[in-house]
Amino acid sequence: MTTLPSFPDVESAYDDVRNDKLRRWWIVGLLMAQAALLHFNRGALPAAGTEHLIPEGLITETQMGSVYSALLIVYTLCMIPGGWCIDRFGPRRALLGMGFGCAAIIPLTGATALLPATALFLALCAVRGLLGMFCAPMHPGAARSISLCMPHRERGLANGLVTCAAVLGAASTPILFGFLMDRLTWPIAFVVAGLLTAMVTLAWLQGSRGHPTLPQRTTTKVHRGPIEGVPQASGMAATGLVPPSGLSPALISLGFLTVAYAAYSYCQYLFFAWSQYYFDKVLDLGTEIGRRNSTITLLGMAAGMVAGGWLADLVPRRVGRFPGMSLVPLAGMVASGLFLLLGVSVEQPNVVLVCFTLSMASLAICESPFWVNGVALGRRRGGLSGAILNTVGNAGGLVAPIVTPLFSDHIGWRGSLAVAGLICLLGAPLWLMVDPGEDAADRREELPDGLTP
Known part of the structure; x- marks a missing residue:
């Protein structure tokens, strides 16, 4: 025997947000801010490399290319583990971890300026790799959050706004981060970017309270053993993606x-x-x-x-x-x-x-x-x-x-x-x-925090 959230609380968790237009679009706005800032931060080092690190002889063009690749490689490798975290802990918690992790890592990029030139290349590779790891839950987490918070008729526009914000964040990096570097030097500019990331993450922490992946729980006893007359799924079939028949x-x-x-x-x-x-x-x-x-x-x-x-x-x-x-x-x-x-x-x-x-x-x-x-x-x-x-x-x-x-x-x-x-x-x-089938969330097939009935 174990405990799970009772079904009435699950349904009210969806309905409370989906029926409150201001609340659900506020969550989308916060997701847009996170997406824009994440891509701003990803483009900050290329901007610093173009204007300072390479011209000042601190690193070669070939080495800088390897530093850029470090983020993409780790980001890709961590994508599926990041998706598991989203389903296990919920998108709200996954995005909180992403935000605070990035807020800690980004200033370290500036701190590499304190290292000798011989150690700079490896230090930048390590920092960018860590940033790639923490960035992994962003887009799957945002899409999952939208699927839980928004009625189906608004999910396309919500996802479009989040991805648009990501592009605008990347496009603004050369100008805005360049402005910070001109005024504060490139190491301090990374510290400012880290503080801004922490502020946006705190806004997500506060503004996403009541997110439907974290409902107020009441528990009820449920039997976890086999049910007579009902075929039992196993292996990949238990995930809901693959039935026992294939x-x-x-x-x-x-x-x-x-x-x-x-x-x-x-x-x-x-x-x-x-x-x-x-x-x-x-x-x-x-x-x-x-x-x-x-x-x-x-x-x-x-x-x-x-x-x-x-x-x-x-x-x-x-x-x-x-x-x-x-x-x-x-x-x-x-x-x-x-x-x-x-x-x-x-x-x-x-x-x-x-x-x-x-x-x-x-x-x-x-x-x-x-x-x-x-x-x-x-x-x-x-x-x-x-x-x-x-x-x-x-x-x-x-x-x-x-x-x-x-x-x-x-x-x-x-x-x-x-x-x-x-x-x-x-x-x-x-x-x-591609057959999208029915809207699984509206049929209540999904439960918060990766739990299933």
Whole structure:
């Protein structure tokens, strides 16, 4: 015999937040602040490296590239354990751990300035690796939190706003962190960033009280042994993803979704890594225009994320959850691939900019549907399924910056970008294989803090 929360308290925990519009959107606002600040902090060291560490001879370009990779590698490796923590402890606690962990680690980046030059490289790798570990629960945790707090008709827009905030946080880093470095020196700028992270985390601690993953508990005795006449699940079937008879439609759909997300991430990360270089060096437009044009494409991506979230809520209400949940990202990936192919086939720089911006905006329309479906398909293990989605997506994203210049050696830069457009087009039809099913949370199949009936 053991104790679990009674069902009335579970249902009231959902309803209290979902029926209070101000309260649930306040939680979304806090998630936006955390996402923006996390990506601001991730971009802080590249900004410091560009303006101080490399020019001052404290570290080489090759070493700095390895430091950047340390975060991405550890972040990817910790994604699935982070998803388990989200389901085991709830997204509220997981995001609290993330916030306070990052608040402690970020000032250590500045503290490395006190070390001798011979120890700086290894110290930065260690600090960035730890930051990657603590960052892992952010996006799966935010998506899981939204799935618990928001009614289904608002989850697309909520996820779109959170991912848009992440892009804007990354886009603001060179300007805002550069301002801090100019005024305070780069080590002190990291200390300020750490304090800001701690303040936002404290706001999450206070503002997310009553989050439905932490209801007020009353306990009741339940029998945990086998029930006569009811088949007992075992192994992976006990997670809710796989029934005893074999692969469930949810797990099959999750597989197709993760492959589509890898194709999506390949195209997205390529632009993150090489868009400025393409405008500056390949099209020979110069540094200033390269910076401006790459920023414009990034802002187009941010706008697309919000628009995609709104459409992801609207279209299923008009045509039904299936195929409504698939139509928006399917159209977005097709449009993105076509605009990208058009952009590499024209010569006029302004036309290239328009095509690339439309390509990134169309691609970003897909971001929110990926997260809404990725968490929903996990049923009671939504944090873990979101982490699996992000792990595979990051794998596709890690490949793109590496293979793109290799392709360019053989087929040129236009050809290597065209490959990304084709990958996006090939990934789009996979959405036709994704069946979101019913809304598991609204059927009360999910319980707080990873507990199941």
